Amino acid sequence: MAKSYPRRRNFFGRVVDRVEAVCDVSFSLGHGETLAIVGESGAGKSTVGRLILRLIEPDRGRIVLDGVDLRAMPRRALRLHRRHMQMIFQDPFSSLDPRVEIGRSVEEPMLLHLGLAADERRGRALALLKRVGLDESYARRLPSGLSGGQLQRVAIARALSLNPKIIVCDEPVAALDVSVRAQVLNLMAELQEEFGMSYLFISHDLSIVRAISDRVAVMSKGRVMEIGETEQIFAAPKNDYTNELIRAIPAMAHG
Ligand SMILES: Nc1ncnc2c1ncn2[C@@H]1O[C@H](COP(=O)(O)OP(=O)(O)OP(=O)(O)O)[C@@H](O)[C@H]1O
Ligand SMILES: [Mg+2]
Structure with missing residues (x-):
């Protein structure tokens, strides 16, 4: 899927320049799985979350839930479908x-x-x-x-x-005191065991990502640079950008 935002308008209000927030991003999310999205600020992580929840419309692409294309779905049915997807925000x-x-x-x-x-x-x-x-x-x-x-x-x-089947968590513990982060993350993990929903977990914090996610998608400048099993990504990043991100984790956090 893809999404651009207007960046500049000319004197007459026409959009003359657009930010390609997300370009041709494609991934799947399994039942009960946690997929983390990491990447620099402005990489397009939150935009992906909003697209999945259909809080914003993609310019092109499909969002499929249990085999049903949400884009092709009529408005009423979409309303019913909304309950399957929830979001937790940073603040x-x-x-x-x-x-x-x-x-x-x-x-x-x-x-x-x-x-x-x-x-x-x-x-x-x-x-x-x-x-x-x-x-x-x-x-x-x-x-x-x-x-x-x-x-x-x-x-x-x-x-x-x-x-819900999916909860998009956009930096859910970033605003919390370090001392309560682990408690909230543990709770989220327990609830996932109990209720079986999938998490799309957006985070800057690679040490958290490593601890809780099954797979990781590394985004940069609106694209997915690399996607794979968490341990594989951390042990042997295939991509220079991923490597840099991992090397930027404070030494203490390396497991
Ligand atoms: N409503 C908007 N209007 C215009 N541009 C936007 C809008 N929302 C996001 N953008 C731009 O789209 C790009 C991707 O933004 P996005 O918020 O998805 O990044 P992010 O990876 O979530 O960043 P962060 O880690 O800072 O939360 C950025 O260049 C941002 O400036
Ligand atoms: Mg964001």
Whole structure:
């Protein structure tokens, strides 16, 4: 698939120059698999995530989920399909509405997509919150009363509420204190075992990527430079760019 953004417009508002954010990127994501996307800032990682969720439209290309081409899908069917794909963003503060109680935020996707009765939604929201390590008392709080790590747990509970097949995680722990990163990553790994969803895990942090992903796609300037099994990529990078990225990891992080 491919996607460009307008970079410059002329005096008449016509686009005269475009940024090729993603050019001919192609990969598959298996059931229950974690595929990491790494690469420099501006490489096109987040654009790939947004394309997969169809938050933005590709200029060309296909996005296929369980054999169904999402691009060819009519709008209504696409709405139904949306529940299978969720996203967790880097900044947990801006991904939740500051005026909405935590419990309601977790209920909201179920309200929009599942049409469950109110008490059933409530029950499921509380169970999900509990599963991510937040007891019932959190349901009535506002986001401002929670730490970054706790908010990211809420975002995870919310993403899980529709039992998605894919969760796109865009730098999910980058904004968190180092001390809580491992806890949130462990939780994500446990939940994947339990629920069987796939992660598309976008990250700058190669030591995290090495620890949690099955495969890695290395992106640079809108292209996939290399893709393969995590251990293979780290042990014997085929690509100069990949090599450089790996060599840039602080020495302590080398396993
Ligand atoms: N909405 C937009 N309008 C115009 N250009 C954009 C837009 N979003 C991204 N770009 C450009 O597209 C390219 C890819 O951006 P993208 O956000 O996908 O990179 P990234 O790999 O996620 O970077 P980072 O690691 O900094 O998050 C960059 O050149 C960026 O400036
Ligand atoms: Mg990004």
